[in-house]
Amino acid sequence: MIEDVTRENWFPTTQLGVTPEQTAHFSAPVVYWLAESRFESHFRPMTLSRGGTPVGFLVYGIDPDDDEYWLITFMIDHRSQGQGLGRQALRTFLEHFDRTHPQTAIRLGHHPDNVVAARLYDSFGFTPTGERIGGEVIRERPAVTAPVAEDAS
Numbered sequence: 001m002i003e004d005v006t007r008e009n010w011f012p013t014t015q016l017g018v019t020p021e022q023t024a025h026f027s028a029p030v031v032y033w034l035a036e037s038r039f040e041s042h043f044r045p046m047t048l049s050r051g052g053t054p055v056g057f058l059v060y061g062i063d064p065d066d067d068e069y070w071l072i073t074f075m076i077d078h079r080s081q082g083q084g085l086g087r088q089a090l091r092t093f094l095e096h097f098d099r100t101h102p103q104t105a106i107r108l109g110h111h112p113d114n115v116v117a118a119r120l121y122d123s124f125g126f127t128p129t130g131e132r133i134g135g136e137v138i139r140e141r142p143a144v145t146a147p148v149a150e151d152a153s
């Protein structure tokens with residue numbers, strides 16, 4: 001389930017974290033993103049939960065500098081990784097995104113050595129654009145076009 005960060009779930013969401021090894025590629029904790037989202041009004045932080053318990057976190061939003069939507073950060077808590085939740089959460093997020101932002105492309109960046117994230121993003125159609133920003137590999141998932149009506153002729 002994907003939901004906004006609220007008065008009820010913000011604290012357990014701040015308790016989520018990655019492994020010490022993953023901090024090499026993914027250093028900012030959830031509290032940092034919640035603080036930044038408080039002041040960057042175009043950021044939307046969201047909690048990913050299973051059975052009512054937060055297991056992951058993401059932030060997405062439009063970048064006013066380039067007018068593009070970005071999945072700014074995405075993580076699954078280290079205690080819940082490797083159980084299919086990352087794939088499930090990304091699918092749920094993209095369904096939410098396509099519903100709320102029809103026919104809109106979305107971009108993201110990841111550390112070049114983060115092969116788990118790279119494969120996961122690749123499998124959802126996030127293709128490298130060839131750009132590097134701050135050393136990160138930039139990927140874009142093109143806008144999902146509306147299904148063609150059967151009697152379109």
Ligand SMILES: CC(C)(COP(=O)(O)OP(=O)(O)OC[C@H]1O[C@@H](n2cnc3c(N)ncnc32)[C@H](O)[C@@H]1OP(=O)(O)O)[C@@H](O)C(=O)NCCC(=O)NCCS
Pocket residue numbers: 018022025026073074075076077080081082083084085086087088109110111114116117120
């Ligand atoms: C990337 C991340 C979100 C994946 O979450 P997860 O819940 O572990 O992912 P899943 O269990 O759904 O697995 C997704 C795929 O990655 C693979 N995978 C997961 N952990 C892996 C590992 N340690 N080594 C190799 N493959 C791994 C799975 O086999 C699966 O592959 P498949 O679906 O093709 O069979 C999680 O590892 C994470 O939060 N990492 C730290 C933060 C980060 O790097 N975020 C993304 C960059 S912005």
